[in-house]
Amino acid sequence: xxxxxxxxxxxxxxxxxxxxxxxxxxxxxxxxxxxxxxxxxxxxxxxxxxxxxxxxxxxxxxxxxxxxxxxxxxxxxxxxxxxxxxxxxxxxxxxxxxxxxxxxxxxxxxxxxxxxxxxxxxxxxxxxxxxxxxxxxxxxxxxxxxxxxxxxxxxxxxxxxxxxxxxxxxxxxxxxxxxxxxxxxxxxxxxxxxxxxxxxxxxxxxxxxxxxxxxxxxxxxxxxxxxxxxxxxxxxxxxxxxxxxxxxxxxxxxxxxxxxxxxxxxxxxxxxxxxxxxxxxxxxxxxxxxxxxxxxxxxxxxxxxxxxxxxxxxxxxxxxxxxxxxxxxxxxxxxxxxxxxxxxxxxxxxxxxxxxxxxxxxxxxxxxxxxxxxxxxx
Numbered sequence: 001x002x003x004x005x006x007x008x009x010x011x012x013x014x015x016x017x018x019x020x021x022x023x024x025x026x027x028x029x030x031x032x033x034x035x036x037x038x039x040x041x042x043x044x045x046x047x048x049x050x051x052x053x054x055x056x057x058x059x060x061x062x063x064x065x066x067x068x069x070x071x072x073x074x075x076x077x078x079x080x081x082x083x084x085x086x087x088x089x090x091x092x093x094x095x096x097x098x099x100x101x102x103x104x105x106x107x108x109x110x111x112x113x114x115x116x117x118x119x120x121x122x123x124x125x126x127x128x129x130x131x132x133x134x135x136x137x138x139x140x141x142x143x144x145x146x147x148x149x150x151x152x153x154x155x156x157x158x159x160x161x162x163x164x165x166x167x168x169x170x171x172x173x174x175x176x177x178x179x180x181x182x183x184x185x186x187x188x189x190x191x192x193x194x195x196x197x198x199x200x201x202x203x204x205x206x207x208x209x210x211x212x213x214x215x216x217x218x219x220x221x222x223x224x225x226x227x228x229x230x231x232x233x234x235x236x237x238x239x240x241x242x243x244x245x246x247x248x249x250x251x252x253x254x255x256x257x258x259x260x261x262x263x264x265x266x267x268x269x270x271x272x273x274x275x276x277x278x279x280x281x282x283x284x285x286x287x288x289x290x291x292x293x294x295x296x297x298x299x300x301x302x303x304x305x306x307x308x309x310x311x312x313x314x315x316x317x318x319x320x321x322x323x324x325x326x327x328x329x330x331x332x333x334x335x336x337x338x339x340x341x342x343x344x345x346x347x348x349x350x351x352x353x354x355x356x357x358x359x360x361x362x363x364x365x366x367x368x369x370x371x372x373x374x375x376x377x378x
Contacts, residue, residue, distance in 0.1 A: 004075075004082040006030045006097050007089040008040065008065055010161045014172030016088050016120050018048050019180065021060045023194040028078050029065040030100070039170050040065035046170035051162075051283040068100055079104025084192060085117040088157075091126065091297075094119060098133035105134070105150055106142070114149050114189040118182060120157045122215070124207055124302065127152040127186075151188035156181045156207045158214055160278060162286040175284055177274070181206040205261045209268075212253035213275050215304040220249045220326035221279055222292035227329045233286040237279050247276065248322035253308045259315045295333045296340040301362025305330060309369055319372055328376040331357065353377060 003020040005012055008031035017027045031037055040046070045061045066074045079085060079101060089097060101117065108115060119126035131152035135143055159178035166173070184191055184199035191199055200206060218233070224245050225236025236242045250272045258265050278284075298304055305327045312320040331348070335341045348356040354374060357363065363370050 001025045001083045002028060002078070002081055003084045003086065004028050004030060004078045006085075006087040006101075007093075008033060008036050009088070010164065010172045010174075011120075011159070012088040013046060013060070013170065014048050014161050014174040015157070015159045015178060016086050016180075017063065018058065018060050019194060019196045020084070020086070021062055022196070023192070025062075025084065027060075027063045028082075029063065030068050030075055030078070030097070031065060032067060032069045034067060034070075035169060037065040037067045043170065046172070047168065049171065049173045050176045051173045051281065052176050053283070055283075068097075072100060072103075075100045076104045076107050079115075080107040080111060082115060085115060087117075087119045087121065087126075087130065089121070091121050091123045091129070094121065094126065094130045095133045098130060099137070101130070102134045102137045105146060109142075109145050109149060112149070114151075116151050116153060116187050116189070118153055118155050120155050120180065122157070124211065125154055127154045149188070151186055153183040153186035154203055154207075155183070156203060156210050158210050160281075160284055160286065162284050163290050173283075175278060175281060177278055179206075179210065205257075205263075208261075209257055209263075209271070211304055212257060212308045213250055213272060214278075216253050216308055216323070216326070217246055217250050217275055217279065218291050219298055219304050219330065220322075221246045222288045223295075223326060223329035223333055226288050226292060226333060226335070230288060232288060233279055233291055234282065234284070236288065237276075245322050245325050246279070247272075249326055250275070252312050252320045252323050256308055256311045256315050260311070289335050289338060292330075292333055292335065292341075293338055294340045295330050295338070295344050296360060299327065299330050299344075299360045306361045306363070306369070310367075313368055319368070324369075324372045324376045327361070327373050331360075331373070331377065 003025035005017055005027055008029035020027050041064055045059055048058045048060055050056045068075050119130045157180050160175040164173055181198040181200050183203040185201045221233055221236045224242045228239050228242055230236040254268050254272055257263050258268055309320045309323040333341050334345050357370055357373050
């Protein structure tokens, strides 16, 4: 079995590629990093080490790689032959790789061979977004052919893989916890057997539980930690004021999830505590600029801070106090090496905070949340 995976970075190797290899797939990574591609082809294996007290090590075997810049025709051939295609490249790169995927699927159409393409990205609806970028390049007749043969089931993925510099360029350190849920109802053909993947018929609760707990908690820790002068998430989570805001923000998002999806409140509280434990893992010292990166996207209407705040107002009919503190901290994020942070501060400087909040957060002037954010900033 062949799995073609776009993205040979730490998440691609340490999470998705590792699970696919364990499931018996030959994993072919697609990337533009010449050094990593060459090393993968030279060694055909790499090490994954768990970031905990035991530092358990796994050797991932049966891997190879293609440099998509140098050998685009090989990428097309690999997609035509694959049993599964996955990605872990980041939301902004999906439109770029859609060209290669489109061409590979065009070649595959002639073989009349079904294929699932799963975007394992830190975003809602990543596979459907990728599908849209693929279908933009198709004629109507091609689109109908693709509909019969190819599926783009959405996925929710969760694993902390911190920035790291290792002597062994292929070795990856990852946290022990992971979750990979895939929308089974949107798949075509037989559902593959991959240990560690949860196949579900309704992905929405999994997506929002992860987004409103892991992503929200991480973001609040990063932005409030930055304002408190912290350098890493570990440092931030050792600051009592930051921890208080993070924990209470997750109580607010938890209230939304329990109300909306009828989650068991005790079980969800255990999930929250597990997530807090992950943030305080002494073997993962994630730098705040990495976690806080891209504040314009993370402050978006449908993302981890504003979305649960709006839903808190809707479902609980109460004002979110601690989520608003997280939003306010994010709006003040001014890390000079973050392009989006620079744009955000320029937008605030040019248009004023009120207009910037509406534009960045996708809110209307009359929305209660706008008033709450401005009040917190004052």
